[in-house]
Structure formats: structure tokens, C-alpha cells
Amino acid sequence: MKLSYKLYLFQPNSENEKSLGDIIILHGLFGSSKNWVTVAKFLSNFGSVYTVDQRNHGDSPHATEHSIRLMSEDLEEFILDHQIKNPILFGHSMGGLVAMYFDFTHPGVLNALVVQDIAPRSYPFAYxxxxxxxxxxxxxxxxxxxxxxxxxxxxxxxxxxxxxxxxxxxxxxxxxxxxxxxxxxxxARRVFDHPFPEKISSDTNTLFILGGSSDYITDSDKTLIQEIFSRLTMESILGGGHYIHYTHQAEYLGILKNWFQSKISNH
Structure with a gap:
């Protein structure tokens, strides 16, 4: 499926800054690329940013089937069509599940992974x-x-x-x-039921940003995340819920800035 998207070209802060690579942002359920304009503009200081509308959302085509696996296949097609090499994949909620699925099924392909407020497990359809x-x-x-x-x-x-x-x-x-x-x-009420293959692990450089008061993350989720991701940075925003990119924007962007700048210093 050919997905609709917006592109924010790399805007370096100074002349000699190099891009960290292309960044792809995947929104959550009922969202679209429109929810990610501020974050995308901010991240364009580190590389070109694609904000994608996933199937059945935004300006992308509708389909009767809707699953994490199919959205990961849509993403793979998108990456091939745009000839993106080693992207930094960034996903919130449903988009985070898709990003993790892609990482688990394409080891070594991603430059880095950012997941917002979702864990690698089943979730009920509570909508x-x-x-x-x-x-x-x-x-x-x-x-x-x-x-x-x-x-x-x-x-x-x-x-x-x-x-x-x-x-x-x-x-x-x-x-x-x-x-x-x-x-x-x-x-598609079973979209979040056992969304992953049986054996999952990741050596990708990964950042999790969690809402400290989010309904989506439990203490056992944090343990699970630590078990699965071997190169992990995990940050929690105190009092934050599921939409921390909006409700706690300054703190959220600060965490992203520190993490991406640490990637530059390791570059």
C-alpha cells in the first residue's frame, strides 16, 4: 500500500552538522501525520523527517484488513520506495508497536528506534x-x-x-x-492481540519515552522492555500520560534533544 506522508528536510543548526539519517514517525490509533508537525520540525535539526499516515488513517488508503504485521509491511514498502537506508524509526502507541515489529523482523536494518508509551505485548481494544x-x-x-x-x-x-x-x-x-x-x-478489534512473533529481541540502539502516570505502562512492562532491548535508554516523564509529546512538550523535546545529541557525539 502506498502511504501518504509529509517530508521535513534536514535543517542543520550549523553549516558543518551532518545528518544522523532519515527519521520516520509513525502515529498512534486514530492519529495522523498532522499530530506530529511540532516534533517533526524539531527533529529535522538531526535529519530529514518523514511523518507517515498509516493505512486507514489520514490521507492514506483504506483497507478492510488492519494489523501490526500489515502496517509493518506497508512501512517496508515505504522505506524501499523512498530508498531510505538505515532509518531512525519513531513510533507512538500503535505506531510504536509497528516500529518494534519492524525492528524484530528486520534485525540490523534500523539506525535507531524511539518508542513512546507502549510496551512489546498484547493490549485490549479499549476504544x-x-x-x-x-x-x-x-x-x-x-x-x-x-x-x-x-x-x-x-x-x-x-x-x-x-x-x-x-x-x-x-x-x-x-x-x-x-x-x-x-x-x-x-x-480490527484484535489488532493489539499478540502482535509480535514468538521470539523477540533487539540489539538496536533504542529510546523509550514513557508517561509516568500512563495507563499503558506497568512496572512489569518496564522489566519486559529491559529484557528485550539490549541497547536501551528509558526515560519517564513524571505525571505524564499517553500524549506526552503534546501535554509535556518542553520536557519531551528535551529528552529527544539529549538523546539525539548523544548519538551525534558517538557518530
Whole structure:
């Protein structure tokens, strides 16, 4: 599948700085490349950055099948099409699972791996409210405010509604539609069940950034991560949840800056 993407070209801070290599950012469930503009611009100081829309999200094609394995295959096709050598792969949530899957099944290919707030294990599909809030017909709605009011009946969390509405598009006709394949994602409820091959390990230089108060990470997850990744840096943001790139941006970008600069000094 040919994925839609945005490219942020390498913008070195000084003339003699060399690129660390191409960086690919993979968003989470219900997200898109639009959620990663700030981070992508920041990371373009270290290399050119591709923000990808995964299948059934953003401007990429819709498909009936949706799995971590298939998204990893889409990514492999993307890397080959763009002739990217040894990319730095960066994934949040679902995107983190895809990034880890790619790393586990392509040992030695990645320059480095960054995973945000997800562990290499199964997760339940706990998104009924999100799906319901996007499943009512949009015909007759003339404003985002009216759609938001209707969504709130299913999904009280304002932050998550605003996040979802980044994928709400107004057509030239004035009608609204979801860019997300809502029905397809609703059918893919096992997407996070045992997403990986049986034997998993990684020697890739890896950074995990975790939300200190996130529902997605337990103490046993941290132990699991340490067992699987042999070249690991793990950072937690105190009080942070699942969307630390947005809610704790300054601290988050500081962690990325330190880690990428340490890669430059080792370069």
C-alpha cells in the first residue's frame, strides 16, 4: 500500500552538522501525520523527517484488513520506495508497536528506534467510546461545534474529542466526513492481540519515552522492555500520560534533544 506522508528536510543548526539519517514517525490509533508537525520540525535539526499516515488513517488508503504485521509491511514498502537506508524509526502507541515489529523482523536494518508509551505485548481494544463518537451519520451537520456536541454524548473527554477531530474533514460541498476508516478500525478489534512473533529481541540502539502516570505502562512492562532491548535508554516523564509529546512538550523535546545529541557525539 502506498502511504501518504509529509517530508521535513534536514535543517542543520550549523553549516558543518551532518545528518544522523532519515527519521520516520509513525502515529498512534486514530492519529495522523498532522499530530506530529511540532516534533517533526524539531527533529529535522538531526535529519530529514518523514511523518507517515498509516493505512486507514489520514490521507492514506483504506483497507478492510488492519494489523501490526500489515502496517509493518506497508512501512517496508515505504522505506524501499523512498530508498531510505538505515532509518531512525519513531513510533507512538500503535505506531510504536509497528516500529518494534519492524525492528524484530528486520534485525540490523534500523539506525535507531524511539518508542513512546507502549510496551512489546498484547493490549485490549479499549476504544468503544471513540468508535461510537465517530459512528453516527454526519449528514445534516453544518458545523464542527454541532458535531462535537453530538460526539460528547458518547465521549466525555474533551481532549480526546479534539484529537479525533483532527481527522474530521469538511468537503467542498460543506458536508463533513471522517478521514479515518472508522468501520474498518471497528472491525480490527484484535489488532493489539499478540502482535509480535514468538521470539523477540533487539540489539538496536533504542529510546523509550514513557508517561509516568500512563495507563499503558506497568512496572512489569518496564522489566519486559529491559529484557528485550539490549541497547536501551528509558526515560519517564513524571505525571505524564499517553500524549506526552503534546501535554509535556518542553520536557519531551528535551529528552529527544539529549538523546539525539548523544548519538551525534558517538557518530
Amino acid at each position: 468503544d467510546q471513540e468508535i461510537q463518537s465517530m459512528s453516527f451519520p454526519l449528514e445534516g451537520f453544518t458545523s464542527r461545534a454541532d458535531i462535537d456536541t453530538e460526539m460528547a454524548k458518547f465521549l466525555p473527554d474533551t481532549f480526546i474529542r479534539q484529537f479525533l477531530q483532527m481527522s474530521l474533514e469538511r468537503l467542498d460541498s460543506g458536508e463533513y466526513r471522517w478521514k479515518l476508516n472508522v468501520a474498518g478500525l471497528n472491525q
